Every structure is written in structure tokens, then in C-alpha cells.
Amino acid sequence: xxxxxxxxxxxxxxxTAALGEAAERNLPFSKLLPGTQPAxxxxxxxxxxxxTLVCLALIIATGVVLTxxxxxxxxxxxxxxxxxxLHFWSVQLFFLFMVVHLxxxxxxxxxxxxxxxxxxxxxxxxxxxxxxxxxxxxxxTNLDSQWIAFEAKDGLNAxxxxxxxxxxxxxxxxxxxxxxxxxxIAAVVLGHVLWVRLRGVVPPIDAAAIEAARSEGASx
Amino acid sequence: MMSHDIPPARFIEHSxxxxxVPNAIMVGALIVLFILALVLPFPGGEGSGEQR
Numbered sequence: 001x002x003x004x005x006x007x008x009x010x011x012x013x014x015x016t017a018a019l020g021e022a023a024e025r026n027l028p029f030s031k032l033l034p035g036t037q038p039a040x041x042x043x044x045x046x047x048x049x050x051x052t053l054v055c056l057a058l059i060i061a062t063g064v065v066l067t068x069x070x071x072x073x074x075x076x077x078x079x080x081x082x083x084x085x086l087h088f089w090s091v092q093l094f095f096l097f098m099v100v101h102l103x104x105x106x107x108x109x110x111x112x113x114x115x116x117x118x119x120x121x122x123x124x125x126x127x128x129x130x131x132x133x134x135x136x137x138x139x140x141t142n143l144d145s146q147w148i149a150f151e152a153k154d155g156l157n158a159x160x161x162x163x164x165x166x167x168x169x170x171x172x173x174x175x176x177x178x179x180x181x182x183x184x185i186a187a188v189v190l191g192h193v194l195w196v197r198l199r200g201v202v203p204p205i206d207a208a209a210i211e212a213a214r215s216e217g218a219s220x
Numbered sequence: 221m222m223s224h225d226i227p228p229a230r231f232i233e234h235s236x237x238x239x240x241v242p243n244a245i246m247v248g249a250l251i252v253l254f255i256l257a258l259v260l261p262f263p264g265g266e267g268s269g270e271q272r
Contacts (some may be wrong), residue, residue, distance in 0.1 A: 042264065044257035096246075100254050
């Protein structure tokens with residue numbers, strides 16, 4: 001949408017209007033929810049990002065159920081065991097898909113074309129997810145979680161984070177796992193996906209050569 | 221009552237490398253999955269230009 005200098009002067013200093021205009025300009029719905037994708041996206045290697053997102057949705061959904069009913073339910077009832085297992089296996093698949101997604105993006109140098117922020121938020125999501133995974137293991141409230149806590153505490157204390165992240169403090173770890181870390185992951189992943197939509201899906205390194213060869217072949 | 225007497229995993233030891241068999245299987249499975257994702261044809265992936 002074209003903007004006159006009068007329009008711009010009216011929105012100067014008005015951050016909500018400026019943000020709305022920037023979003024409208026850079027992320028129209030045709031970019032946010034595209035109906036088509038470039039030809040090179042038709043490859044299995046491009047599927048792993050969205051598979052990771054599906055697993056994250058499952059982790060959040062099952063996590064909400066576990067939060068509502070609590071440890072006595074997930075340790076003793078059949079339904080509790082089932083939802084607990086779904087939560088656990090969603091996490092296993094989440095990391096599995098995320099690692100293949102990371103490898104795929106690393107080898108196609110996915111930070112090209114102004115995509116550095118996409119790459120950084122992806123790396124950040126990976127690191128925060130590992131911490132969230134550790135806190136999840138600590139919340140099993142069984143012998144395993146006690147063993148993991150007391151194996152981890154010395155290493156973590158050696159880095160100096162023990163004062164604010166004490167793996168032997170069940171209450172603190174619970175709050176990290178069900179609120180703080182999911183909030184950080186949600187924000188980082190939202191930024192990651194928005195930057196993917198803003199810059200578009202990264203093309204393979206030889207995409208230009210392939211497209212040129214195809215169009216040359218088609219014109220003959 | 222759950223049993224906690226799960227035997228420890230076997231380890232592959234070679235020079236500096238020390239990895240449990242379950243972890244080695246997972247790393248191998250990830251590499252196989254990665255290679256398959258690169259080489260297997262994607263359904264409806266033929267042709268050029270924009271597509272749904």
C-alpha cells in the first residue's frame with residue numbers, strides 16, 4: 001500500500017501504528033500463509049522443520065493435560081501413563097526431527113540471503129529446548145529424576161548457575177519447566193517462523209543453476 | 221511397584237571414543253534418516269516452477 005508523506009507524519013512517534021504498518025508492508029497474509037512454494041521445497045529435507053513444530057504442539061498439548069492432573073495422576077492411572085508417554089515420545093521425536101532439520105539447514109548454509117536471524121533463533125530454540133528437556137527429566141518425581149538431579153548439580157554448580165538454577169530444587173525446576181522455558185521457546189519459535197516467512201524458505205545452494213538448466217531445457 | 225534394576229548399557233570403546241550402544245544406534249538412525257531425506261523422491265515433486 002502506498003503511503004503519502006502526510007500519512008507518515010501522522011504515524012510518526014505512534015509505535016502501534018508504525019508496527020502495524022511495518023507488519024502490513026513486510027508480512028502480508030500472502031506471505032504469512034502462502035498457497036504456493038518454490039519447486040525446490042518439494043524435498044523430504046524441507047519437511048523436518050514443520051515436523052518439529054508438530055511435535056512441539058503435541059508436547060504443549062500433553063504438557064497442559066499433565067499440568068492439570070499432576071504427578072499422582074500420571075504415575076498411577078492408565079490415562080496418566082498414556083499422556084505421560086505421549087509427552088515423553090513427542091519430546092524424543094521433537095529432538096530427532098530438530099537435529100535432522102539442523103543438519104539440513106547447516107549443509108545448505110541456511111543463513112544466506114539475510115537469514116542470520118532465522119539461523120540464530122533456530123540455534124537458540126535448540127539450546128533452550130535442551131534445558132527444557134533436562135528440567136522435564138527432573139520432574140519425573142521418581143528415582144531416575146533424583147539420580148539425574150544429583151548427577152547434574154555438581155556440573156551446573158561448577159559453572160556458577162546453581163544460585164538461579166538449582167536442579168535439586170523441585171519447585172524451582174517445576175516453574176522453569178511449565179512456565180519460563182515454554183514461554184521462551186514459544187517466543188523464540190514464533191520469531192523463527194516469522195523470519196522464515198519474511199525471508200522465504202532458503203533455496204538449495206545450487207538452486208539458481210538448477211532453475212536455469214530447467215528453463216533452458218524447457219525453452220528448447 | 222516399578223522395578224529399577226535396569227542393567228547399564230554396553231559401551232563401544234575405541235581410542236578417545238566412548239559411546240553407549242543405544243546412543244550409537246540413535247546417531248546411526250539419524251544419519252540414515254538424513255541421507256534418506258536427501259535421496260528419496262518427494263511425492264508430486266516432479267516438474268519445475270511453482271507448485272502447490
